[in-house]
Amino acid sequence: MTITAEIKKVKKQPVRGMMDNVMQQFNNAADQIDLHPSIRKILSITNNEIIVNFPVKMDNGEVEVFRGYRVQHNSALGPYKGGLRYHPTVDIDAARALAMWMTWKTSLAGLPYGGGKGGIQLDPSKYSKDELERITRRFTFALADNIGPEHDIPAPDVNTNSQTMAWIADTYMSTRPPAERTANQHVVTGKPAGSGGLEGRDRATGYGVYLTIKFWAEKKNINLDGKKFIVQGFGNVGYWAAHFLENEGAKLVAVQDAYGSIENQNGITVETLFNYSLENKGSIVGFPEAKALSNKDFFATACDICIPAALGNQITKNNASQIKATLIAEGANGPTNVEGEMILLDRGITIIPDILCNSGGVVGSYFEWLQNRNGELWQLDEVMAKLNKKLKESFNKVYEYSEKNALDMRTAAYCIAIQRIERAYIERGIFP
Incomplete structure (x- = not known):
């Protein structure tokens, strides 16, 4: 194995470890409560895994293609709920682990939610605010009906904030019929206070x-x-x-x-x-x-x-x-x-x-x-x-x-x- 390949292997190790961690934690608790075998099977896997590749025009006129993820783990208690992060470590395994953690988190809190998570694999420090806005809006459009105020409700996470959520909400509402737009404001949470936050x-x-x-x-x-x-x-x-x-x-x-x-x-x-x-x-x-x-x-x-x-x-x-x-x-x-x-x-x-x-x-x-x-x-x-x-x-x-x-x-x-x-x-x- 080359040195470069070895470095890449080390960098990916923590991501694989996250999924290993959440599954071991889940199995420890499932054993403790003698969880019904059929329900253990259901909770051990995700309901839906969405991967979207979408092009965005950069400030210099060049087009860059990004990969985004949204993993929906379980909705037995209600709509999927969880953040979107913008980080180089975002991939399908990380999203799976984080979505599963969200299922346990919302259930523990007694909320009428399930668990979801996702994001885009990028380093936001390398992009201008205008580029991040275009990336966010295009990602929202690519997700389309995979999110919704009664289906899957994203929120801020690592390297995303209230501004990111405002862009998502505006883009999502803009794709709805006029009579439904204001009724979809709660498609995301973590918005600025002046925009329904x-x-x-x-x-x-x-x-x-x-x-x-x-x-x-x-x-x-x-x-x-x-x-x-x-x-x-x-x-x-x-x-x-x-x-x-x-x-x-x-x-x-x-x-x-x-x-x-x-x-x-x-x-x-x-x-x-x-x-x-x-x-x-x-x-x-x-x-x-x-x-x-x-x-x-x-x-x-x-x-x-x-x-x-x-x-x-x-x-x-x-x-x-x-x-x-x-x-x-x-x-x-x-x-x-x-x-x-x-x-x-x-x-x-x-x-x-x-x-x-x-x-x-x-x-x-x-x-x-x-x-x-x-x-x-x-x-x-x-x-x-x-x-x-x-x-x-x-x-x-x-x-x-x-x-x-x-x-x-x-x-x-x-x-x-x-x-x-x-x-x-x-x-x-x-x-x-």
Whole structure:
């Protein structure tokens, strides 16, 4: 094998690992609850997998062809729900794993949704805003009736945002008959507040990460004031989680993003770092109030709480033994692989699993969907109170199930989520 082929093989490994992880997690929980064999077969595969190739004219007049994905895992509880990400690692296996995680996440939260996920395989930093708009609109057109407000409802994910959702909503509504256009505004969630979006949707995921940490600390009689935490990924989720933790008195001591890592054991002011990153093209590198830190040493940083809020498969058997934190709060989807998790659990480290920890985003999306559907307008304080209530209900269910059955929190969360779907299949039966 050539060196180039070897490098490509290494780069693809984490993606394959994500699917392996979600299936192993699913099977562990299915064994625990003695899941009906027929329902295990159904939940082990996806319902639909859509791959679209579409041309887009670039600013220089040249045409580039992009590949987009939308995987719909299961809709037993309601329409497919899940984000669209723009990233070089997006492929069919990644979309399958992420769609499956969404099924468990929406079920655990008690929402009337199934799970879907997708995106485009690209690096958005290489394209202008005008090009990204054309790419997004063309992708939406290519997906056509594979998405819809009562069928499959996308949302923001890695490298997509409220502007992306606004483009999708506008394109989708433009393809509907005139009388139906305004009735399709909830085809996506995570839109700008002025375009049918929900007040507070931008912070919902990060707020949920913070809340689950707070609820855990309350269960353990731990005061968060003065506790040190590190954040991998300083985008929307990482920033808001850090913002709310800092307000609780906790101290941010290290951050890692796609450009590098920084550390200051005396504390990093969240808002100051955020403003610096905005002025530095999204990068935290060179932040004057912290020293540079080697990326390989990031997870070994002395802290109480670790928040992986970037991509999947970041905590593995190669670094799990180095982690100093006593709590891992998974802001990202699938940041800890199975081998890494076994090491952490053996060391007595608690993991708040992704399908619980970062579910504030999909709960917020549900609120936005309802708001659009019913023609309502919700205020920020009302949204935050509803998020708090919903997340606390989910956390308590998982925590109590975990304690009662002597299970780690991930397995407990999966058991609850899968049992809800199993009940739906048993009550309704299998067609025909």
